[in-house]
Amino acid sequence: MTDETHANLDRLLQSGGIRLGRAQLDRLSWLASQYGAPTLDDITEGRRSGVIILTEPPSGAAAELFYRSLTPGSAVVIPFSENPGFDFLKSKLTEFGTVGPCGADGPHEMWWGSIGWSKFLTAADASTIRPRIVSCYPRGSDDSAALVLRQSLERLRLDCHIEPIETQLDDRILCFEKAEFMVRMWNKYREPLLFVETDATLREPPLLPSFLGCDVALHKWNRWEMSARTLYLGRSVRAERLLRAWQQLAASYPAIWEGYLLDQAWSLTTSQVPLDTVWLPRSYHALKGDLGATRATILHDRQTTTMELGPDPAFANLVRVARRAGRAGARDAFMVMTSKAEAGNGISVILRDISASDAGAVAATVEAVTGAYATDCGGYGRLELSLCAWQEDVGAARDAAALARYRILEIAPGQRIANDFFAAHASSDSVMTARHLFP
Known part of the structure; x- marks a missing residue:
């Protein structure tokens, strides 16, 4: 963005009393470069495009009218998204991502989304940054799934690292074993990492996370329960901090399910650093039987009804509501x-x-x-x-x-x-x- 554009953005934020930290400003500037100059609280009649920044939650009727007015060329940014008053509007939109609080300089969570992923899924094809695909499976187990995954990656000309690892159980990998594998891959390679389970098949190059330039990207099963079957880590200090937190929690609580531990690591990390998170669309976490499975980027060899993916009955209802709205739950420090x-x-x-x-x-x-x-x-x-x-x-x-x-x-x-x-x-x-x- 030009200096003039930055100056205009600063004036707009000041007029709305909005304080954003550096990471949040970077994300907002990036959105402006994709959608056009932002407007503030633009809840007016007629179709609209560009970036719309909302500082007050609209009522139910106003939220419905606002949602209907949006086009694929519009994005919504909520700079105070920790407030539950925005939950209804966010539930109607497609959640792209969040940027955590930035200390006293930007002490709020910033949420961004739109009415669908089509704009970015198309634009991501032009991304020049390609992640290294990494995966692992128990040593001594059937490696046919790993072979299928490797063949799909070779067809797409993607760099990868797939290896058998020593595990406590013969038929599956525990969370701490997966986290330790990811730490090794982080230390070994310099490019962004995209972990997928070995039973997955890639249909298209998974370029969306690197195109968006985020710290971490993952999918929320049923919009609230985090899945570790597809996990992207950008090459940032904040991404490494999340990875280390996940590793430590997994080592301390080896019997707890990996999705829950990832959830807790994310909550801990985003409360302390401005973690730029992207919530991946279902096409990056498609299961056999999904209606959109034929158009999936990443297809996991699991049926849609697989219970191990969710919902987990051990999750408190308070946490489920908060995760659906893209914010930390009351049981976590904001x-x-x-x-x-x-x-x-x-x-x-x-x-x-x-x-x-x-x-x-x-x-x-x-x-x-x-x-x-x-x-x-x-x-x-x-x-x-x-x-x-x-x-x-x-x-x-x-x-x-x-x-x-x-x-x-x-x-x-x-x-x-x-x-x-x-x-x-x-x-x-x-x-x-x-x-x-x-x-």
């Missing part, structure tokens, strides 16, 4: 910030009643809390901010903070947050401790 304070203590701030409050008030409170922590951490080495729509969410967030032995503060949207907010609470803690020691 954002984690660290300070230079040497103290190992942490503080958990719970922002309640966000579903019943104005989106602008919620966003302003998030910005005030993160800004205050960046200005004066009060000696707290770590801040975890949780967004809670219901009282049940508040209880879950409190329980999690108590397990971590964090100081817990509960606030409401619109509450005044001074720059010395954390220092003041740290002082009150010191006074209470002194009174306890010296009555």
Whole structure:
């Protein structure tokens, strides 16, 4: 983008009171280069194109009219997408991706989507960056599926690495074994990696993730449960951080299903760094029996009714709703910030009643809390901010903070947050401790 275009984008964001971090600005700039100059809260009559930035959730009727007005040449960006008020509109759109919070500079999750993938699926063919396809299977097992996969990759002239690995079980690979394999591939190769299960067949070059230039790309089964059968990792520090988190969780909990561990690694990583995530279309995770299987880019040798792919009954309903809406659940910290304070203590701030409050008030409170922590951490080495729509969410967030032995503060949207907010609470803690020691 030209300097003039950047300047126009900055003025537009300032007029809407929108604060975006560097990674979020990069994604928005990229979208503008694909769709055209953005407009702000453009909910008007008539067909539209270009990038539309929404800062307030439309009502049900307005959301329906807005959805009907969109064309394949339009994209929707929601810079405060952590707010559940946007869930209804997002459920009607095709979710392309999210960019996680960027600390105090961009303390919100940015969501982007449209009415379908057709524009990008066509444009991706021109991508010059090709991922290396990697896969593994248990040593000593039947390698016929690996041979079919390799032949499909040779036909498409794609570089690959497929190997048998030592496994605890003869017939399948456990999550920690897959994660360790991926770490080895990350260290061995320099290009982006695309893992697919050995029973998959590639019909077309899988160029969409590299064309989009994201950190990580994967498919959400039933729009909420993450699948590790197709997993793309771009060559970025943030992608490596997700991979390492997944490896550590898998090593600590080897009996837990890989999709759930990937979900938890993603939640942890996106709360700490602005992870640029793409949610791959079904054509990158097609199963035999799917209506669109003949047009699939990646076809897995599983029937559509395969229970091991989902839904997992162990997932809490609260998490399912949040994942469908492309945001972290109430049981996960929305954002984690660290300070230079040497103290190992942490503080958990719970922002309640966000579903019943104005989106602008919620966003302003998030910005005030993160800004205050960046200005004066009060000696707290770590801040975890949780967004809670219901009282049940508040209880879950409190329980999690108590397990971590964090100081817990509960606030409401619109509450005044001074720059010395954390220092003041740290002082009150010191006074209470002194009174306890010296009555």
